[in-house]
Structures are given as structure tokens and as C-alpha cells.
Amino acid sequence: MSAHGPATPMTAHRSPALRGQVDSPGDKSVSHRALILGALAVGRTQITGLLEGQDVLDTAAAMRAFGATVTRHGPGAWSVEGVGVGGFAEPEQVIDCGNSGTGVRLIMGAMATTAITVTFTGDASLNSRPMGRVTDPLALFGARAFGRSGGRLPMTVIGAADPVPVRYALPVPSAQVKSAVLLAGLNAPGATVVIEAEPTRDHTERMLRGFGAELTVEDTPEGRVITLQGQPELRPQTVAVPRDPSSAAFPACAALMVPGSEVTIPGVSRNPTRDGLYRTLVEMGADIAFENPREEGGEPVADLRLRNSGPLHGVTVPPDRAASMIDEYPILAALAATAQGTTVMRGIRELRVKESDRIDAMARGLEACGVRVEETEDSLSVHGCGAEDIEGGAQVQSRLDHRIAMSFLCLGLVSRRAITVDDASPIATSFPAFEALMTALGADLRHGTR
Ligand code: S3P
Numbered sequence: 497m498s499a500h501g502p503a504t505p506m507t508a509h510r511s512p513a514l515r516g517q518v519d520s521p522g523d524k525s526v527s528h529r530a531l532i533l534g535a536l537a538v539g540r541t542q543i544t545g546l547l548e549g550q551d552v553l554d555t556a557a558a559m560r561a562f563g564a565t566v567t568r569h570g571p572g573a574w575s576v577e578g579v580g581v582g583g584f585a586e587p588e589q590v591i592d593c594g595n596s597g598t599g600v601r602l603i604m605g606a607m608a609t610t611a612i613t614v615t616f617t618g619d620a621s622l623n624s625r626p627m628g629r630v631t632d633p634l635a636l637f638g639a640r641a642f643g644r645s646g647g648r649l650p651m652t653v654i655g656a657a658d659p660v661p662v663r664y665a666l667p668v669p670s671a672q673v674k675s676a677v678l679l680a681g682l683n684a685p686g687a688t689v690v691i692e693a694e695p696t697r698d699h700t701e702r703m704l705r706g707f708g709a710e711l712t713v714e715d716t717p718e719g720r721v722i723t724l725q726g727q728p729e730l731r732p733q734t735v736a737v738p739r740d741p742s743s744a745a746f747p748a749c750a751a752l753m754v755p756g757s758e759v760t761i762p763g764v765s766r767n768p769t770r771d772g773l774y775r776t777l778v779e780m781g782a783d784i785a786f787e788n789p790r791e792e793g794g795e796p797v798a799d800l801r802l803r804n805s806g807p808l809h810g811v812t813v814p815p816d817r818a819a820s821m822i823d824e825y826p827i828l829a830a831l832a833a834t835a836q837g838t839t840v841m842r843g844i845r846e847l848r849v850k851e852s853d854r855i856d857a858m859a860r861g862l863e864a865c866g867v868r869v870e871e872t873e874d875s876l877s878v879h880g881c882g883a884e885d886i887e888g889g890a891q892v893q894s895r896l897d898h899r900i901a902m903s904f905l906c907l908g909l910v911s912r913r914a915i916t917v918d919d920a921s922p923i924a925t926s927f928p929a930f931e932a933l934m935t936a937l938g939a940d941l942r943h944g945t946r
Contacts, residue, residue, distance in 0.1 A: 505891075506901075506920035506931070508908025509940040513756030513804070516937045520744040520761050522547035522572060522737040524926050525671070526795070528555050528598050529703050530735040532606050534576030535564035536583075536682060537707055537730035543574045545737035545793075550925045551596035558603050561587035572737070581730060582683045586612035590650070593618045595851060595896065595925045598672055600649065601630045602700075605676025608639035609659035609683035617650040621851045621896035627651055629668060630676045636662040637680050659684040661726055664691070665718070668846065669819045671696035671769075674722070678704065678711075684726045693719040696819045697769040702794050706733050736793030738765040742823040742899075743927045745773050747934065748802050749831045750906040752782050755883055757804040759937060766796040772813075772821030773828060774800075780808040780835060808835040810880050815843020822846060825876070826903040829858040833867040834910055835880035845874040851922070852895035861904055864890035865911060889913030891945065898922040902930060909939050916945050 527547040532555065534541030546552065548571070556566045556574070563585035565577035579585070584607050591614055593600035600616050604627070607614050617623065628647030635641070638656030643649060661684040664677050674690050678700050681688025701722060704711050710725040744764045751759035766774075766786065777784055783805045786798040810832060813821075821828070825847055832839035847854040855876050859869045866887025868879040881887075888911025894901035901917045908915030923930050931941050 501921065503919035504921045504943065505916055505918055505945050506905060507914050507916040507942045507944060507946055508905040509914045509942065510911065511754055511909040511940040512938050514751050514754050514937040514939060515758055518747045518759060518761045518933050518937065520739045520747065520764065520933070521549065521927055521929065523740040523765055524549060524551060524742070525598060525697055525699050526737045527552040528602055529699050530737060531555050531559050531566065531576060532602055532679065533703055533707050533730060534732065535559040535562060535578050536581050536606060537578035537732045538580045539578060539732035541576045541578065541732040542734045543576070543737065545572045546574045547737065547740065547926070548572065549928055550594055551599055554592065554594040554596055555599040555603065558591050558593065558599065561589060561591060562607065578730070578732060581727060582610055584610045584612060587614055590615045590617050593622060595619050595621055595922060597622060597625055597851070601672040601676050602679060604630055604634065604653055605679035608634040608653060608655050608680040609637050610655045611657040613652060613654045615650060615652045619896060623649045626849055629670060629673050633662065633664045633673065633677050634680055636664065637684055661686040661688040663689040666690065666692045669694040669696050671700070675700040678722065678724050681724045681726055682709070682728070686726055688724045688726060690722045691719050694816065694819050695720055695769055697767065706794055707731060738792050738795045738797045739763045741765050741770045741774070744800065745824045745827050746902045746906055746927070746930065747937065748800060749827045750909055750934065750939065751802040752777065752804055752808060753831055753834045753883060753906060753910045755804055759802050761800040763792065763797050764800050766798050769820055772817040773824035775817070776811060776813055776821065776828065779811045782808055807883055810835050810837030810839040812840040813842065818843045818846070823899060826854050826858050826899045827906060829862065829876060829878050830903040830907040832878035832880055833862055833886055833907060834883045836882055838877055838879050840875065840877045842875045844876065850897070852897035852900055854897065854900065857893070857895050857897060857900045858903065861890070861892040861900070864892060865907065865915060883910055886911040887913065888915045891916040891918055894919050894922055896922050898925045898927065902927065905941060914946070
């Protein structure tokens with residue numbers, strides 16, 4: 497079963513060259529943050545380009561439950577009337593964050609320093625993911641959390657009535673944990689400090705500054721030290737959400753898999769904390785141009801142009817690049833299967849606690865498609881078969897994980913025999929137009945198992 501209804505299988509068949517332009521969706525990370533910070537500002541925030549995927553819609557519903565007025569005016573055009581820092585009302589119902597780890601972790605942070613009690617739940621994927629990484633630092637502010645064993649949802653969080661600011665060194669490289677701590681710090685008096693040894697995506701820092709918070713970032717020998725002054729009055733903003741480099745990765749890598757393809761993807765975020773995949777593609781020999789670099793909505797963006805001008809070669813992706821491409825390993829693993837030589841991905845332990853265990857999901861799925869892989873707790877190696885020699889012919893489990901589903905549907909566009917994913921419905925969490933946009937490029941995607 498899928499998250500929101502019956503499983504919907506989808507099958508990808510070997511396709512002709514992909515050609516055309518893709519208007520890929522708005523950035524999921526920025527969309528969640530725009531809604532949450534909009535809800536914490538005083539006045540009306542306007543958002544354009546909001547991702548209307550289920551994850552973000554669940555966050556919009558949550559912000560309404562906390563008392564904000566969230567209105568859709570047209571495709572991607574939304575407004576949020578905020579209640580101010582510390583102004584969240586206690587929701588009357590359980591907050592259901594669906595499939596979204598980002599949604600639940602950021603919202604837990606945002607409510608943890610207000611004296612309200614909130615119960616959170618999600619789908620089977622989200623309810624199996626660790627929340628202790630967020631509730632541990634939130635406890636330092638004075639919040640208390642009661643969940644299932646292993647710190648899992650459903651979970652009730654009692655916000656701190658008299659929060660104290662914290663200084664917290666992240667034990668895992670996680671933008672969700674960093675953001676939860678910063679959002680909690682908004683309603684604590686004094687300076688909250690987060691230290692990250694490895695830089696993770698910095699949308700929360702950028703947007704907090706944009707909304708008028710006093711936030712400094714210092715590079716030190718212990719890492720990036722982020723200091724937020726608590727209890728600011730956040731000013732409403734106009735937020736133009738850039739296009740998501742993690743979603744653009746699917747048509748981009750599909751173009752690099754299918755011989756003869758040429759695809760452009762305008763306006764994709766080039767935020768340096770998100771661009772690891774694109775650096776890796778260049779190292780693999782991809783013909784990729786970043787045209788018209790510019791700034792949109794406080795984020796650097798460019799138009800991507802990709803040409804498939806022959807096979808790519810395997811590379812070793814260093815562990816220190818993992819945070820900047822953490823969501824792109826599934827599609828990179830699929831692409832690596834079509835390359836010549838071996839691609840080694842190291843330092844990727846965090847993939848085991850995403851929407852699924854992505855190392856296991858990719859390894860089992862690739863093996864079923866005739867690709868040789870090796871895995872350790874912290875790494876995955878894929879032995880490339882070349883673009884024309886992937887066997888395919890498998891039914892792969894998407895495990896309630898949108899990126900696993902999209903990765904195998906892209907691989908099926910080049911494999912000898914079609915690849916079916918047992919349930920494509922999770923794709924709607926981040927990329928509702930995936931099928932339509934890929935089909936418009938020439939991809940042969942069909943509903944069902946053939
Ligand atoms: C996200 C952070 C990452 C990423 C997720 C979005 C965010 O998770 O995988 O898709 O928006 O902060 P982690 O914080 O668990 O690395």
C-alpha cells in the first residue's frame with residue numbers, strides 16, 4: 497500500500513533520446529521553510545514557486561493548525577498570515593506530517609519553545625525514522641517528548657514554558673536537526689548557537705536573515721558556528737522559491753543515461769550546499785553547462801543544459817561531499833550503473849535513515865536489474881554496465897520512497913527489459929509532475945506492470 501491509497505505500479509521502457517525543456521518543481525526544503533517562517537512572522541508573507549507536493553501541503557496544513565492563515569492563490573502562489581514568534585496556538589488535532597522528515601522535524605523545533613502540547617504522526621515510513629536526533633537538543637531548551645520505542649512517531653512534544661537558549665554541536669550532519677534547533681532558538685531569550693562540523697544546506701540561515709533575524713555564521717576550526725539572537729520580531733517577506741536541484745537531478749541524470757539526449761532545466765538552485773551531484777557529474781565526464789547564472793529569492797540559480805555525448809566513467813565520490821548531495825545518491829547509483837567502470841560512494845551512512853534505507857533499497861533493486869554492487873554500512877559501490885547493457889526486467893520495491901521510485905523509473909529508460917516499480921505514488925510527495933514532464937521529454941512511462 498502507498499502512503500495515501502492503493503499502490504500504483506509504474507513501468508519504464510527503453511526510450512528514444514530525451515529532448516526538450518523541463519520546468520522542474522520548486523525546492524522542497526525552501527518551500528517548507530517559507531511556510532514555517534511565514535507562520536512565525538507578523539503579517540503577510542507572499543510565496544511564489546512553492547512546491548505543491550504532498551510533503552509541503554502537509555506542512556501548510558500544520559501551519560493552519562497552529563493558527564496561521566495559509567491561502568493558495570494560484571499554482572505555486574501562496575500567502576501566509578503569521579502569528580509571530582511564540583504565537584503558535586495549540587492544535588486541536590494530531591499533526592500528520594505524512595512522509596516528510598523535514599516537515600515534522602522543523603515543526604517540532606518551531607513549537608518546542610512555546611508552552612503548547614502537540615502530538616505528531618506520519619506514514620509508515622516516517623513513523624519508522626529516528627526523532628531522538630531532534631528531541632535530544634530540544635530537551636536542552638526545556639521541551640519534553642514522549643514517543644514510541646527508539647524515539648519514533650507517533651510522539652507528543654510538550655513545549656518549554658520557560659525556554660533557555662542552547663549551544664549545540666550537531667552529532668550528525670543534518671540540516672533538519674540544525675534547523676530544528678535554530679527554529680526552537682527563535683523563542684528562547686539570548687543567543688542559541690549551533691555548530692556543524694560539515695556544512696549542510698543553509699536555507700534556514702539564509703531565510704532567517706531574510707525575515708530579519710540576527711544570525712551570524714563563522715567558520716572556525718571546530719566547524720561552522722551559527723549564532724541566532726532569540727525573540728526577534730520576524731518581518732513578512734516575499735519568497736521566490738528556486739527550482740529544486742534534487743528534483744532536477746532526475747531529468748538531468750535521465751538525459752545523461754539515454755543516448756543522444758539533450759535537455760535544459762531552467763532556474764535550478766546552485767546553492768553550494770546542494771551542488772555535490774553536479775560536481776560529481778562533471779567529474780564523470782558529463783557534458784553539462786550552467787547558463788545565465790543569477791540570483792533568485794536569495795539563492796544562486798542557473799539554467800542547466802545537459803547533452804548526452806557518450807558514456808560517463810565511474811568515479812569515487814569523497815565522504816566530505818555527502819552532505820551537499822545527500823538526496824542524490826539513489827539517482828547517482830542508477831546513473832553509475834550506466835557508466836563505464838565502478839562508482840564508489842563513501843561516507844553515506846545517513847542514507848540508511850531516509851524515507852527508506854536507501855543503500856539497501858538501491859543495492860537490492862540494482863541487483864534485481866542485473867547490476868553488480870557492493871555495500872558496507874557506510875558505502876555503496878556500483879559496477880557500471882554501460883548505457884546499452886543493463887538487463888532490467890525486474891519489479892523493484894519503492895518502499896514508500898519517492899527517490900527510489902524515480903531512480904528506477906529513470907534506469908528503466910535505458911535497460912534492455914522494462915523496469916517496474918511496485919508503487920509510484922510516493923513520487924507525489926516531492927515531484928507530482930514527474931510522469932508528465934518525463935513523458936513530454938520522450939520517456940516511455942506506463943501505468944501498471946507492463
Ligand atoms: C533536508 C535535509 C536533509 C535531506 C532532506 C531535506 C532539509 O535531511 O535529506 O531531504 O530540508 O533540511 P537530513 O537533515 O536528515 O540530512
